[in-house]
Amino acid sequence: MDKASRSPAMTDVARLAGVSHQTVSRVLNDHPNVKEQTRIRVRAAIAELGYRPNRAARALVTGRSQLIGVVARNSTLYGPASMLTEFEQAAADAGFAVSVGSVRELDRSSISAVVDRHLDQRVAGLVVIANVASAAEALAEIPGDVPVVFIDGDPASGRPLVTVDQVAGARAATRHLLDAGHETVWHVSGPTDWFDSAGRIQGWKQTLLEAGAEVPPLLSADWSAAEGYRTGQMLARMPEVTAIFTANDHLALGILRALHERGRRVPHDVSIVGFDDVPEAAYFIPPLTTVRQAFGDVARAALSLLLGQMRDDSGTAHQIVVPPQLIVRESVSRPA
Numbered sequence: 001m002d003k004a005s006r007s008p009a010m011t012d013v014a015r016l017a018g019v020s021h022q023t024v025s026r027v028l029n030d031h032p033n034v035k036e037q038t039r040i041r042v043r044a045a046i047a048e049l050g051y052r053p054n055r056a057a058r059a060l061v062t063g064r065s066q067l068i069g070v071v072a073r074n075s076t077l078y079g080p081a082s083m084l085t086e087f088e089q090a091a092a093d094a095g096f097a098v099s100v101g102s103v104r105e106l107d108r109s110s111i112s113a114v115v116d117r118h119l120d121q122r123v124a125g126l127v128v129i130a131n132v133a134s135a136a137e138a139l140a141e142i143p144g145d146v147p148v149v150f151i152d153g154d155p156a157s158g159r160p161l162v163t164v165d166q167v168a169g170a171r172a173a174t175r176h177l178l179d180a181g182h183e184t185v186w187h188v189s190g191p192t193d194w195f196d197s198a199g200r201i202q203g204w205k206q207t208l209l210e211a212g213a214e215v216p217p218l219l220s221a222d223w224s225a226a227e228g229y230r231t232g233q234m235l236a237r238m239p240e241v242t243a244i245f246t247a248n249d250h251l252a253l254g255i256l257r258a259l260h261e262r263g264r265r266v267p268h269d270v271s272i273v274g275f276d277d278v279p280e281a282a283y284f285i286p287p288l289t290t291v292r293q294a295f296g297d298v299a300r301a302a303l304s305l306l307l308g309q310m311r312d313d314s315g316t317a318h319q320i321v322v323p324p325q326l327i328v329r330e331s332v333s334r335p336a
Contacts, residue, residue, distance in 0.1 A: 008049040008050060008051045009051075010024050010025065010051070012049055012051065013042065013045045013046055013049060013051050016045040016048065016049060017038075017041045017042045017044070017045040018041070019038060019041070019042060023038060023042065024042055027039050027042040027043065029311075030307065030311065031311065032311065066095060066096050066097060066124060067096065067097050067098070067099055067121060067122075067123045067124060068091050068096050068097070068098050068099070068123060068124055068125055068126070068127060068306065069098075069099050069101060069114075069115075069118030069119075069121065069123035069125070069126045069127070070084065070087065070088075070098055070099065070100045070101065070126075070127045070128075070129070071101050071103070071111060071114050071115060071118070071126065071127070071128040071129065071130075072084055072100060072101070072102055072103075072128075072129040073102070073103060073104070073105070073106055073129070073131070073132075074102035074103060074104055077223055078248070078249075078250070078276055078278050079196070079248070079276055079293065079295070080129060080131065082295045083129060083151060083152070083295050083298060083299065084100065084129065085295075086295045086296045086298070086299035086300075087127060087151075087299040087302060087303065088100075089296075089299070090296075090299045090300045090302075090303045091303055094303060094307070096124065096303075099118060099121060099123065101114030101115075101117060101118060102114075105134070106130060106131075106132050106134055106135035107134055107135075111128075111135060115142055119143070119146065123146075124147070124310060125146065125147035125148060125149070125306045125309065125310055126142065126146055126147070126148040126149075127148070127149050127150075127151060127302055127303075127306060128148065128149070128150050128151070128153070129150075129151045129152060130150050130151070130152065130153040130154075131152040131153075131194050131195055131196055132191075132193050132194050132195070133154070133193050133195070134193065135153075147306055147309035147310050148160065148306075148309075149161070149162060149302045149305045149306045149309070150162075151163065151298060151299075151302050152164075152195055152196060153195065154195055155195070155199075155319070155321075160305055160306075160309065160318055160319065161318075161319045161320070162298050162301045162302040162305060162319070162320045162321075162322065163195075163298070163319075163320075163321060163322070164196075164293045164294070164298060164321075164322050164323075164324050165199075165321050165322065165323050165324060166195075166196050166198075166199025166200050166202075166203065166324075167199045167200075167202050167203035167206070168203065168323060168324060169199075169200065169203065169275060169291040169293070169324035169326075170199065170200040170201070170202070170203025170204045170207070170245070170275075170291075171203040171204075171206065171207045172291060172324070172326040173203075173204075173245045173273040173275065173290075173291050173326065174187075174203065174204045174207040174208065174245055174273075175207055175211075176273060176289065176326060176328070176332060177243040177245060177271055177273060177332060178207070178208075178211055178213065178243075180243070180271060180332050180333060180334050180335075181334040181335055182242050182243035182271065182335055183213060183214070183242075183335075184208060184213045184214045184215070184216055184243070185204065185207075185208065185213070185216075185243045185244070185245050186216045186219065186235065186241055186243065186244045186245070187200075187201065187204045187216070187218060187219065187244070187245050187246075187247070188219045188220075188221050188228065188231050188235075188244065188245075188246045188247060188251050188255065189201050189218055189219065189220050189221065189247045190220075190221065190222065190223050190247040190248060190251075191220070191221075191222055191223070192220055196247075197247055200247050200275065201218065204245055219231050219234075219235075221247075221251060223247070223248050223250060223251065224250055224251070224254070225250040225251065225253045225254035225257075226254060227251065227254065228246065228250060228251035228252060228253060228254025228255045228258075229254030229255070229257055229258050230254070230258075231251070231254070231255065231258075232254055232255030232256070232257065232258025232259060233258045233261075233262075235255065235258070235259075235270075236258050236259050236261070236262035236264050237262065241270060242269070242270055242271065242335045242336075243270070243271045243272075243332075243335075244270060244271070244272045244273075245272075245273050245275075246272065246273070246274050246275065247275055248274060248275050248276050248278075249274035249275065249276045249277065249278045249280075249281045249284075249288060249290055250278070251274070252272050252273075252274035252284070252288055252290070252331075253280075253284060253288075255272060256272065256284060256285070256288075266286055266331055267286065267330065267331050267332050267333040268333065268336055269336055271331060271332040271333060271335075272288065272289070272331045272332070273288075273289045273290060273291070273331065273332060274288050274289070274290035274291070274331075275290060275291045275293075276290065276291070276292070276293060277290045277291065277292035277293070277327050278290075281327075281329075282329065284331070286329070286330040286331050287329035287330045287331065288329055288331050289326070289327065289328050289329045289330070289331045289332045290326075290327050290329070291324050291325070291326055291327070292324060292325045292326075292327050293322075293324055294322055294323075294324070294325070297322045298322050301320045301322060302320075305320060
């Protein structure tokens with residue numbers, strides 16, 4: 001095959017850039033020991049030639065592919081689904097494909113099967129969206145030489161981890177309601193075995209105690225609007241309830257309906273703050289004050305942490321905590 005009909009090779013890039021093919025390889029693998037001017041020259045040669053790395057050949061040399069394995073619960077919940085979408089985009093931007101292994105439950109047998117399948121594919125690394133405590137035992141069996149990063153895992157585990165500061169988000173939500181003049185704040189939590197839910201409970205309770213406010217009984221639910229509606233029917237019958245912090249926006253939506261049916265106005269009679277800032281939150285009646293999680297920032301941080309492990313970069317942070325943001329809308333006011 002003559003040069004005119006074949007695809008450009010790494011040696012062609014090296015020749016055009018005036019470097020060795022080893023240097024081209026280092027640039028493609030984001031190796032830190034390459035001068036910036038050399039890196040720019042190689043990137044320019046790649047663009048000019050339209051060179052595309054041979055992933056199969058690279059996998060044979062390195063033992064790993066340009067593929068990242070993700071372990072996640074099979075879920076349509078806004079938070080986990082958004083996190084997965086954002087990570088896939090961040091990986092694609094960095095030149096990696098993503099293989100998603102979804103499980104119905106984050107238990108030992110399910111996770112082990114997915115991890116084994118990913119390792120058979122010779123993935124470059126693993127990202128585990130481990131938002132429940134039951135995943136810990138299975139995750140301990142991942143081989144130590146496999147780069148792995150956890151999203152929403154146990155902050156006390158000591159593992160490479162990226163998470164949103166759930167405690168800070170709950171504190172901001174609770175403080176906002178107290179600052180509006182409410183004597184206390186009721187909390188409708190998500191499932192208590194979720195790390196996110198536990199962090200939000202902790203932040204809510206800490207803020208009330210620091211303010212010298214009474215801590216009402218915790219109301220535990222799932223993440224659904226239907227469960228919010230069921231819980232809201234009880235809260236709507238309690239005149240002492242003037243402020244509610246919910247563990248996600250769908251719970252808030254169900255509570256809004258229950259309050260409306262009971263004739264209790266939001267925010268005139270009851271103020272509500274949610275969590276997540278789902279796209280519909282701005283269109284609730286009234287528009288919902290909520291805590292926004294920066295899923296894109298979490299995804300990019302997780303990828304950065306994983307790439308640092310692949311490069312064996314000892315200077316890479318071990319755990320990254322992403323701050324949330326309180327989004328103030330119209331569902332909070334001073335008590336009537």
